[in-house]
Amino acid sequence: xxxxxxxxxxxxxxxxxxxxxxxxxxxxxxxxxxxxxxxxxxxxxxxxxxxxxxxxxxxxxxxxxxxxxxxxxxxxxxxxxxxxxxxxxxxxxxxxxxxxxxxxxxxxxxxxxxxxxxxxxxxxxxxxxxxxxxxxxxxxxxxxxxxxxxxxxxxxxxxxxxxxxxxxxxxxxxxxxxxxxxxxxxxxxxxxxxxxxxxxxxxxxxxxxxxxxxxxxxxxxxxxxxxxxxxxxxxxxxxxxxxxxxxxxxxxxxxxxxxxxxxxxxxxxxxxxxxxxxxxxxxxxxxxxxxxxxxxxxxxxxxxxxxxxxxxxxxxxxxxxxxxxx
Amino acid sequence: xxxxxxxxxxxxxxxxxxxxxxxxxxxxxxxxxxxxxxxxxxxxxxxxxxxxxxxxxxxxxxxxxxxxxxxxxxxxxxxxxxxxxxxxxxxxxxxxxxxxxxxxxxxxxxxxxxxxxxxxxxxxxxxxxxxxxxxxxxxxxxxxxxxxxxxxxxxxxxxxxxxxxxxxxxxxxxxxxxxxxxxxxxxxxxxxxxxxxxxxxxxxxxxxxxxxxxxxxxxxxxxxxxxxxxxxxxxxxxxxxxxxxxxxxxxxxxxxxxxxxxxxxxxxxxxxxxxxxxxxxxxxxxxxxxxxxxxxxxxxxxxxxxxxxxxxxxxxxxxxxxxxxxxxxxxxxxxxxxxxxxxxxxxxxxxxxxxxxxxxxxxxxxxxxxxxxxxxxxxxxxxxxxxxxxxxxxxxxxxxxxxxxxxxxxxxxxxxxxxxxxxxxxxxxxxxxxxxxxxxxxxxxxxxxxxxxxxxxxxxxxxxxxxxxxxxxxxxxxxxxxxxxxxxxxxxxxxxxxxxxxxxxxxxxxxxxxxxxxxxxxxxxxxxxxxxxxxxxxxxxxxxxxxxxxxxxxxxxxxxxxxxxxxxxxxxxxxxxxxxxxxxxxxxxxxxxxxxxxxxxxxxxxxxxxxxxxxxxxxxxxxxxxxxxxxxxxxxxxxxxxxxxxxxxxxxxxxxxxxxxxxxxxx
Numbered sequence: 006x007x008x009x010x011x012x013x014x015x016x017x018x019x020x021x022x023x024x025x026x027x028x029x030x031x032x033x034x035x036x037x038x039x040x041x042x043x044x045x046x047x048x049x050x051x052x053x054x055x056x057x058x059x060x061x062x063x064x065x066x067x068x069x070x071x072x073x074x075x076x077x078x079x080x081x082x083x084x085x086x087x088x089x090x091x092x093x094x095x096x097x098x099x100x101x102x103x104x105x106x107x108x109x110x111x112x113x114x115x116x117x118x119x120x121x122x123x124x125x126x127x128x129x130x131x132x133x134x135x136x137x138x139x140x141x142x143x144x145x146x147x148x149x150x151x152x153x154x155x156x157x158x159x160x161x162x163x164x165x166x167x168x169x170x171x172x173x174x175x176x177x178x179x180x181x182x183x184x185x186x187x188x189x190x191x192x193x194x195x196x197x198x199x200x201x202x203x204x205x206x207x208x209x210x211x212x213x214x215x216x217x218x219x220x221x222x223x224x225x226x227x228x229x230x231x232x233x234x235x236x237x238x239x240x241x242x243x244x245x246x247x248x249x250x251x252x253x254x255x256x257x258x259x260x261x262x263x264x265x266x267x268x269x270x271x272x273x274x275x276x277x278x279x280x281x282x283x284x285x286x287x288x289x290x291x292x293x294x295x296x297x298x299x300x301x302x303x304x305x306x307x308x309x310x311x312x313x314x315x316x317x318x319x320x321x322x323x324x325x326x327x328x329x330x331x
Numbered sequence: 332x333x334x335x336x337x338x339x340x341x342x343x344x345x346x347x348x349x350x351x352x353x354x355x356x357x358x359x360x361x362x363x364x365x366x367x368x369x370x371x372x373x374x375x376x377x378x379x380x381x382x383x384x385x386x387x388x389x390x391x392x393x394x395x396x397x398x399x400x401x402x403x404x405x406x407x408x409x410x411x412x413x414x415x416x417x418x419x420x421x422x423x424x425x426x427x428x429x430x431x432x433x434x435x436x437x438x439x440x441x442x443x444x445x446x447x448x449x450x451x452x453x454x455x456x457x458x459x460x461x462x463x464x465x466x467x468x469x470x471x472x473x474x475x476x477x478x479x480x481x482x483x484x485x486x487x488x489x490x491x492x493x494x495x496x497x498x499x500x501x502x503x504x505x506x507x508x509x510x511x512x513x514x515x516x517x518x519x520x521x522x523x524x525x526x527x528x529x530x531x532x533x534x535x536x537x538x539x540x541x542x543x544x545x546x547x548x549x550x551x552x553x554x555x556x557x558x559x560x561x562x563x564x565x566x567x568x569x570x571x572x573x574x575x576x577x578x579x580x581x582x583x584x585x586x587x588x589x590x591x592x593x594x595x596x597x598x599x600x601x602x603x604x605x606x607x608x609x610x611x612x613x614x615x616x617x618x619x620x621x622x623x624x625x626x627x628x629x630x631x632x633x634x635x636x637x638x639x640x641x642x643x644x645x646x647x648x649x650x651x652x653x654x655x656x657x658x659x660x661x662x663x664x665x666x667x668x669x670x671x672x673x674x675x676x677x678x679x680x681x682x683x684x685x686x687x688x689x690x691x692x693x694x695x696x697x698x699x700x701x702x703x704x705x706x707x708x709x710x711x712x713x714x715x716x717x718x719x720x721x722x723x724x725x726x727x728x729x730x731x732x733x734x735x736x737x738x739x740x741x742x743x744x745x746x747x748x749x750x751x752x753x754x755x756x757x758x759x760x761x762x763x764x765x766x767x768x769x770x771x772x773x774x775x776x777x778x779x780x781x782x783x784x785x786x787x788x789x790x791x792x793x794x795x796x797x798x799x800x801x802x803x804x805x806x807x808x809x810x811x812x813x814x815x816x817x818x819x820x821x822x823x824x825x826x827x828x829x830x831x832x833x834x835x836x837x838x839x840x841x842x843x844x845x846x847x848x849x850x851x852x853x854x855x856x857x858x859x860x861x862x863x864x865x866x867x868x869x870x871x872x873x874x875x876x877x878x879x880x881x882x883x884x885x886x887x888x889x890x891x892x893x894x895x896x897x898x899x900x901x902x903x904x905x906x907x908x909x910x911x912x913x914x915x916x917x918x919x920x921x922x923x924x925x926x927x928x929x930x931x932x933x934x935x936x937x938x939x940x941x942x943x944x945x946x947x948x949x950x951x952x953x954x955x956x957x958x959x960x961x962x963x964x965x966x967x968x969x970x971x972x973x974x975x976x977x978x979x980x981x982x983x984x985x986x987x988x989x990x991x992x993x994x995x996x997x998x
Contacts, residue, residue: 037939043870046869054870055870058871067863090862099821104816105821112793272861279853283832
């Protein structure tokens with residue numbers, strides 16, 4: 006805790022890097038909004054709950070987009086929440102359109118912007134036939150890259166355009182052997198053979214970018230690794246490679262590996278319980294349907310006891326723990 | 332051919348053969364009074380007629396014995412003589428009655444000399460053309476029934492004609508009878524007439540028989556001043572308009588229409604009786620007073636019904652126009668939204684074909700014309716409010732709303748009976764966000780609404796279905812693909828079933844909901860519910876649920892007439908809100924406008940928080956700085972402190988003196 010680097014930073018910078026202020030401001034704001042309700046059980050408890058939820062990654066549920074986007078931790082939490090809630094959709098094998106995924110996103114964040122989803126879809130579909138169906142895992146990983154590193158990707162896009170436009174006079178468009186390219190990514194088609202930029206140049210620029218900018222970018226080493234395997238690549242090819250790279254995924258720490266994507270025993274257990282309960286619920290309701298009430302309606306069931314709140318320190322039994330990113 | 336026994340030696344003049352004439356020729360005046368002249372003639376044969384051949388090769392010459400001539404000087408019967416031509420009748424210039432019935436005569440000839448003829452009977456022959464009558468100026472009865480006459484002609488000189496019988500011919504048109512001003516009976520039954528006109532001039536006509544033709548319309552009858560009996564049975568009359576001239580004929584007292592299509596109509600009798608009050612007999616039956624009275628009553632009712640159906644069809648037309656108008660405005664509105672604010676998520680997928688149409692004017696004032704409520708209509712199928720911009724219609728158990736202006740009608744005072752009967756509510760051409768705002772009103776005013784239908788309501792997000800959870804109960808949901816892009820999503824039905832599971836819905840878009848569907852819905856979204864309830868911190872739960880309740884209060888307060896009953900309603904409803912599956916109660920839908928409004932409201936707070944935090948941070952950093960500065964300076968300070976102390980104490984004696992002095996100084 007008392008590491009020397011920590012003390013080396015000036016005050017504001019330190020706070021900014023850890024986004025402490027963001028959370029504090031948000032906490033106070035939430036407090037103000039719900040004054041009456043919170044005053045009932047005490048401000049201290051509120052702050053405890055708030056920061057616990059921040060740690061657990063549940064603070065972003067049903068919040069506005071500006072908050073979700075505010076810090077990398079928020080973004081990662083949001084990704085994880087999305088995965089958790091809609092893993093079942095993926096498990097079911099449904100292929101959905103971009104708009105439908107957007108709808109699902111909106112269930113968790115009502116004002117999530119469409120452009121982000123569109124950009125994510127473009128990565129999956131290689132900017133082609135935007136109405137195509139996508140699988141859950143494809144979309145999720147692409148969305149992760151797009152959302153978590155959005156600013157980084159914008160800069161990369163700018164760099165790519167510059168390189169394409171021939172800012173560097175050394176760019177020579179020469180069709181090269183396709184084997185290298187296709188190893189990493191799905192086939193790109195004839196035209197893209199002539200498109201794209203030289204990987205090494207690109208890599209150089211990206212390194213500079215990572216050094217220059219403070220906001221989150223993928224670990225430079227891994228980026229270099231991605232770029233070192235190929236001669237040339239297109240922008241979307243690069244993004245696809247990023248999205249499928251396990252190392253980057255793990256570095257991000259939000260989602261499990263692709264192989265484990267559909268596994269979440271804790272939630273599955275919970276789900277089974279819910280399904281059983283709904284089945285019982287339904288049959289019992291049907292039994293009670295014999296007696297119509299006023300207006301000919303069925304009698305309302307008794308109030309269900311709300312789900313018990315987990316204690317603040319409950320840890321997930323699932324082996325893949327959610328750890329806040331350093 | 333002339334039968335053998337009567338044939339004379341060829342070429343010579345006739346010899347005298349006795350013959351008797353038919354004694355039983357009925358008087359023709361009696362005959363005339365009967366109805367159907369066809370049946371009058373008894374089939375008789377004239378016996379003992381001598382028909383000698385004349386000098387002209389084809390015409391036989393007829394001669395009678397002088398006894399006969401004296402006995403029956405004015406009548407001659409040549410029935411069933413198998414005549415093919417009219418014989419020349421010599422020396423009978425006083426003849427007044429001539430009977431050629433049942434022969435095979437093809438032309439009327441050789442009778443021009445019989446200028447005293449009054450009665451000429453050519454029934455049942457093969458005559459194809461009326462001719463050879465121009466000298467018979469005294470002719471009063473002309474019977475040409477059952478021939479092959481195609482045209483009425485050559486009757487110009489028969490101005491004294493009293494009875495003209497042309498039944499059973501092939502006449503297609505009534506013509507050339509206008510000069511027969513003494514004609515009293517005209518029989519044109521069993522011809523090929525398709526219409527009746529050209530009757531002017533028949534000033535004495537009393538009876539007109541037109542049975543068994545193909546008549547479709549009748550004209551000119553009102554020009555017959557004496558017409559009493561008109562027989563139109565077995566024709567092709569189907570409307571009263573086609574015989575409307577009959578109403579103007581004041582002399583008409585007896586009419587028949589049986590066998591016409593018009594007689595099969597339900598309104599036949601009373602229409603005829605109503606329009607022809609002078610009538611005494613209809614279809615051979617006397618018209619009673621009772622019938623007349625009933626006819627006028629029925630006619631009035633008919634009129635009423637016609638007016639009513641006219642009004643109905645006008646109303647229907649107006650409704651259709653209104654709906655078209657609403658549809659058009661809706662389209663414009665959709666294009667307008669998408670052209671002006673392209674970065675809004677809520678875009679219609681069938682997007683602008685022609686955004687250049689709208690020049691970006693943001694003023695939305697569609698002129699609202701206050702429609703006049705047509706209070707005269709009763710409560711079965713009607714539009715209760717029809718204006719140009721929206722339409723509200725209650726049709727038994729369905730309440731249909733077209734256009735956003737229609738939502739205001741929910742504020743109206745609906746009779747308990749009407750409101751209680753409504754089980755289906757249909758929304759068309761209304762933004763779903765606007766519908767969401769009136770759902771609480773709907774719940775109160777139409778408590779029995781179980782089936783909701785949405786068409787062209789811009790349902791684009793799954794989240795919007797969350798709004799339906801606040802209703803009491805929904806049994807069926809129909810979301811028309813037209814204008815509702817959400818239907819294109821694969822998972823929409825499951826989401827609806829999941830979110831509205833407490834309704835135990837029976838049908839979605841017409842298909843039954845099975846147990847498997849419910850389980851699948853639960854499987855797909857169950858974790859979402861779990862996360863939404865158990866993983867949310869307590870204060871979030873309360874704030875979200877609290878929000879929902881606050882919103883409901885706000886909507887309810889906006890309705891007119893805050894009755895105390897409403898508040899109780901709200902309490903029980905809020906309990907029910909918690910009573911539904913709690914774990915998904917936090918899944919709410921805020922319309923975009925409200926959401927943005929709330930975000931705006933929060934901005935102030937956020938600003939304040941930011942400032943507050945900044946102050947805190949400033950304070951903290953200051954303290955931190957001071958702390959750090961202290962940390963840096965402390966070693967030096969410490970050393971100096973120690974050094975000063977050591978220097979002071981170096982000389983014990985002088986230090987003691989200093990201390991004592993300090994103490995005395997203090998005093």
